[in-house]
Amino acid sequence: MALPGLMSFSALTLFLLLPHHASSLSSSGRNIAIPPVYGICASSVIVHGYKCQEHEVTTNDGYILSLQRIPEGRGSGRSNTRKPPVIIQHGVLVDGMTWLLNPPEQDLPLILADSGFDVWISNTRGTRYSRRHISLDPSSPAFWNWSWDELVSYDLPAVFDYVFSQTGHKINYVGHSLGTLIALASFSEGKLINQLKSAALLSPIAYLSHMHTALGVIAAKSFVGEITTLFGLAEFNPKGLRVEAFLKSLCDHPGIDCYDLLEAITGKNCCLNSSTVDLFLMNEPQSTSTKNMVHLAQTVRHGVLAKYNYVRPDYNIMHYGEIFPPIYNLSNIPRDLPLFISYGGRDALSDVRDVEKLLDILKFHDEDKRSVQFIEEYAHADYIMGFNAKDWVYNNVVSFFNRQLNR
Numbered sequence: 202m203a204l205p206g207l208m209s210f211s212a213l214t215l216f217l218l219l220p221h222h223a224s225s226l227s228s229s230g231r232n233i234a235i236p237p238v239y240g241i242c243a244s245s246v247i248v249h250g251y252k253c254q255e256h257e258v259t260t261n262d263g264y265i266l267s268l269q270r271i272p273e274g275r276g277s278g279r280s281n282t283r284k285p286p287v288i289i290q291h292g293v294l295v296d297g298m299t300w301l302l303n304p305p306e307q308d309l310p311l312i313l314a315d316s317g318f319d320v321w322i323s324n325t326r327g328t329r330y331s332r333r334h335i336s337l338d339p340s341s342p343a344f345w346n347w348s349w350d351e352l353v354s355y356d357l358p359a360v361f362d363y364v365f366s367q368t369g370h371k372i373n374y375v376g377h378s379l380g381t382l383i384a385l386a387s388f389s390e391g392k393l394i395n396q397l398k399s400a401a402l403l404s405p406i407a408y409l410s411h412m413h414t415a416l417g418v419i420a421a422k423s424f425v426g427e428i429t430t431l432f433g434l435a436e437f438n439p440k441g442l443r444v445e446a447f448l449k450s451l452c453d454h455p456g457i458d459c460y461d462l463l464e465a466i467t468g469k470n471c472c473l474n475s476s477t478v479d480l481f482l483m484n485e486p487q488s489t490s491t492k493n494m495v496h497l498a499q500t501v502r503h504g505v506l507a508k509y510n511y512v513r514p515d516y517n518i519m520h521y522g523e524i525f526p527p528i529y530n531l532s533n534i535p536r537d538l539p540l541f542i543s544y545g546g547r548d549a550l551s552d553v554r555d556v557e558k559l560l561d562i563l564k565f566h567d568e569d570k571r572s573v574q575f576i577e578e579y580a581h582a583d584y585i586m587g588f589n590a591k592d593w594v595y596n597n598v599v600s601f602f603n604r605q606l607n608r
Contacts, residue, residue, distance in 0.1 A: 240269075241267075241298055249305040264333070269322040271320040274315035284317055284318055286364050286367075287374070289322050294486040294489055313602075326356060346490070349382065353387050353390070372396055376402055382506075388400070388538065400540055409555060410555060434491060472589050532565075534566075542560070576594070
């Protein structure tokens with residue numbers, strides 16, 4: 202559907218220049234921008250009548266991550282029954298707020314809470330509520346010296362350890378986009394498995410060889426070589442002036458159409474309300490490390506899921522003991538791990554052919570432990586902001602998790 206106000210090139214400037222804000226409710230009941238000090242619980246959960254707690258967890262490499270816990274559904278009353286936990290993990294350049302931009306009856310965390318789950322929203326390092334470290338400051342390049350390898354090695358294990366210690370239950374997991382990639386990489390290395398009950402992977406990213414968003418392809422080609430900074434910047438902040446200029450330069454390439462920015466990045470989403478997109482633009486995008494963007498670009502160009510490539514053989518040997526970075530072997534994922542995978546026919550990032558490659562690798566998975574859903578009309582953003590995602594996707598996620606409870 203058309204999204205008035207998003208269709209002009211000025212949307213790019215809006216996307217890049219709006220200041221970082223959290224959100225709160227206006228008199229109309231929808232979110233508006235407020236200072237981030239209030240946090241996700243106060244701005245987007247408690248206001249809807251849900252209990253919500255702000256938590257922190259420190260990774261083994263010193264990053265202090267923000268977690269929001271929604272322990273029960275609205276109107277659940279006082280219940281002593283321990284509920285099965287669910288961790289929800291966002292993708293790149295966004296944070297946990299991205300799950301809470303629709304009305305409450307359409308938001309996945311609140312739907313899961315109302316369905317009897319103990320919900321934990323994770324926020325990766327570098328995003329607005331996870332910009333702290335025990336000794337490093339975000340103004341220091343050292344703070345940004347990481348890629349998604351560190352999310353696999355440190356962030357996810359820290360979050361899983363903390364939630365498991367707080368709940369005493371095995372954990373269900375929901376990931377979207379990069380949240381699926383780091384989960385699959387973790388599972389392939391045997392991480393998290395002992396604490397994991399099941400995993401739902403929405404718009405999964407494992408391979409990016411067929412990514413067909415023109416803006417994404419030219420961006421991937423721009424992140425070439427062993428660089429940990431772009432224009433001297435270790436932090437990739439889409440709202441910063443130099444990154445803004447870089448992204449605008451991409452739109453000047455022949456064949457790149459930034460007329461509809463969201464479609465240029467994600468594919469043609471079918472089911473977004475313009476009011477939800479407005480809220481998205483008020484709250485996102487978030488910073489990540491330039492090194493992380495380089496790593497993702499390597500995944501696009503090389504066609505394999507591997508650790509960060511320092512390009513120089515001596516650097517790779519120093520980090521890995523070998524000339525080339527190790528591969529994440531997804532065939533090592535335990536065959537009896539319950540997996541729900543949902544992907545869309547219009548997704549320009551999680552292309553159908555790349556998902557089918559992932560499914561082929563998982564073809565020996567126990568048949569009763571692998572559930573696959575294909576939605577022809579869906580693109581990348583529909584999975585987190587689609588007004589019909591509850592009926593088309595989230596209810597299936599809830600049913601999938603419920604089936605695992607007695608196993």
